Amino acid sequence: MGNARDACGPAARLASARGMSDHQPYGTYAPAGLVAAIARRTLRFSPDSWRGRRMAMFLRRLAITLMRGKPLDVERLGARMRLHPYNNNCEKKVLFTPQFFDPQERALLKARLEPGCTFLDIGANIGAYALFVAAFAGPRARILAVEPQPDIFDRLTYNIAQNPFHTVKAVACAVADKAGELTLFVDPRNRGESSLKIVGTNESAQIKVPAVTLMDLVRTEGLTRIDAIKLDVEGAEDLILEPFLREAPPALLPKLLVIEDGVDQWQIDLPKLLEGHGYRETGRTRLNRMFERVAANPA
Known part of the structure; x- marks a missing residue:
């Protein structure tokens, strides 16, 4: 497939116009001095x-102060990345403490996904999950990394381009329960908590983004099977999955789901809905729930 970027409409122009990433060659911001020592220690x-x-968090804060707003070029989770640990908790964790970054979820994906798998990373942020899977899934894998925020999308595509996997495609849009142009509420303190729903975000920080349904995304990309989906959309997981589960043929239902636990924001009983489609919950962490499809027609 090749390292690629795509858009669900005019977001392609937004991604380039508003991109905030520094496109200096990889290695320009290699860790050095005390920052490098801290990164090794954490x-x-x-x-x-x-x-x-606690010690890792203290050292991380010290290193971020010493970095003075610059990114770092590092290898994490089996992939090269340029990380900006300032307004994005995902980048902070992956840069300094990748061992703290969803270890149970990543272990399950590595145990269940086989070479040549199809993986959807919805709410991809800077690509940590997508690149982690690409690092072990082999050259026949197909991975979609979907991210609606133009500047974060720019970081995502930069990270994809630094790696030889050629299996990750970046898609610049939101996934929602309906297609069209929607309002994204951007959290300036933690970009990973930006959402199509108002969930603890700064309501004044808003951008318009194109959106598609999960079913439309699957059809557009010509997918005939999905092995796993990671879905992190800050409380809108139920809005995305309900119509997909209703419309998708059984052959398209993913074998594994890693879903951000948004039970306080969900409008429906999502675990019960998933159970009705043959899924059972096989794991839960502080942030996520994991479901595996065990039967086409549950008893």
């Missing part, structure tokens, strides 16, 4: 140690 802390986590 990688060694255990996610199971309370003291280790």
Whole structure:
């Protein structure tokens, strides 16, 4: 497929016009000095140690201060990335403590996904999940990384281009329950919490983005099977999955779902809906729930 970027309409122009990433060659911002020493040290802390986590957070804050607004070019989760750890918790975690970044979820994906799999990363942010899967899924894999925020999308495409996987396609749009132009509420403190719903975000920070339904995305990309979906859309997971589950043929239903736990924002009982389509919950973390499809027609 090749490293690619695509759009669900006019967002392609927005992505380039508003892109904020520095496109200097990879390696321009290699870690050096005390920042490099801190980055090496934080990688060694255990996610199971309370003291280790506290120390890692302290050292991370120190390093971010020393970085003075610049990014770092590093290899994390099996992929090269340029990371900007300032207004995005995802980038902070992946840069300094990737071992803290959804370890249970990533272990499940690695255990279940086979070479040549099809994986959808919806709410891809800067591509941590998509690139993690690409690093082990082989050259026949097909991976879609969907991200609506133009400047974050720019970072995503930069990260994809630094790697030799040639299996990740970036798509610049939102996924929702209806197609069209929708309002995205942008959280300036943590870009990973931007949402099509008002969920603790700054209501004054709004941008218009194109949106498609999950079914339309699948049809447009010509997918005939989906092995796994990671869905992180800040409380709109139910709005996306309900129409897809209703419309999709059984052969298109993904075997594995990693869903951000938005139970306080969901308008329907999403776990019950998934159970009705043959899924059972096989894991839960502080942030996410994991569901695996075990039967086409549940008892």
